[in-house]
Amino acid sequence: MSGHSKFANIKHRKAKNDAQKGKIFTKLGREIAVAVKSGGSDPNTNNRLKDIIAKAKSNNMPNDTIARSIKKAEGDADGVNYEYITYEGYGPNGIAVIVETLTDNKNRTAANVRAAFSKGNGNMGTSGCVSFMFEEKGEIIIEKEDTNIDEDDLMMLSLEAGADDFAAEYEGYVITTSKDAFADVYKAIEDAGIKISSGQVTMLPTTNAEIADDNIKAFTKLLDLLESDDDVQEVYHNCSNFDE
The missing domain is CATH 1.10.10.200 (Integrase, N-terminal zinc-binding domain)
Incomplete structure (x- = not known):
């Protein structure tokens, strides 16, 4: 993304x-x-x-x-209780980063996320400091090599199922939905026998930023530390010139 x-x-x-x-x-x-x-x-x-x-x-x-x-x-009503906690902050060059976690120990998770930001030359911010630069959307990706469906037919199928937008790129198609319509659009595409490469409700940036070449190593370290943490479910950022 x-x-x-x-x-x-x-x-x-x-x-x-x-x-x-x-x-x-x-x-x-x-x-x-x-x-x-x-x-x-x-x-x-x-x-x-x-x-x-x-x-x-x-x-x-x-x-x-x-x-x-x-x-x-x-059957596990009395099992471990997890809670969603979202952290926000900045990577190198002011790159906006959102970290979604699911944890049974928020003190441990907060400490780990803060350490990841620090080691990646960034800093953890306060709630709301970067989330205004993102929109919660459904995003479905289909690679052209995985389907023979006509582009117009796929576009009509997606829009009729409730998608907000359909974009054709060189390697495939990007279908964007509202959060509420995501599951219905996903199912319609799946029911048509079309292979989906990626599909989930995500945070799409409305404002992008670029990272300097000499900061890519630090930013990669920040993302790797966050994504390897067992408590971290998703990491989103608005860097437009970084290939993960």
Whole structure:
């Protein structure tokens, strides 16, 4: 979501995800458990769960693993209580960074996130310091090599299902939705037999910034430290010239 090519970033991220699949599945399972506890196990009546299931599928989490996670959460009412906490701050060159966490120990998580910002030549800010530069949107990515569907047909399918925007790039298609319409658009595309490379509710920057070449190493360290933390679910930033 943050370089010159969404598709270059996706391929890097997918390679990274493949290497850390066990950890990613654990984090997704935790999100599923929290969603089930707060809104029930039926995705038809629990929009949060519906969105997480779509996110899990786009990360290649098997359907039976998703089902087991839901069933486990149903029978684990007295399990560990996790809470979502969002941190905001700045990387090198004032790059805006949002860190979404899911934790059972907010003191530990806050200390780890603060340390990551410090080691990456950034600083953690106060709530709201950068979030105004982002919009919460659904984003679905389809690579051209994965589908033979006509571009116009895919655009009509997406818009009729409730998408806000459809963009064709050299390597594929980017479909943007509102947060509320994401799961319905995802399902419509999935039901049409079209392979989805990436799909989730995310934070898209409305204001971009560039990082100097001599700060790329520090920024990479910041992101790596955050993404490797077990409590961190997602990291968003508004750097426009950084390929992850």
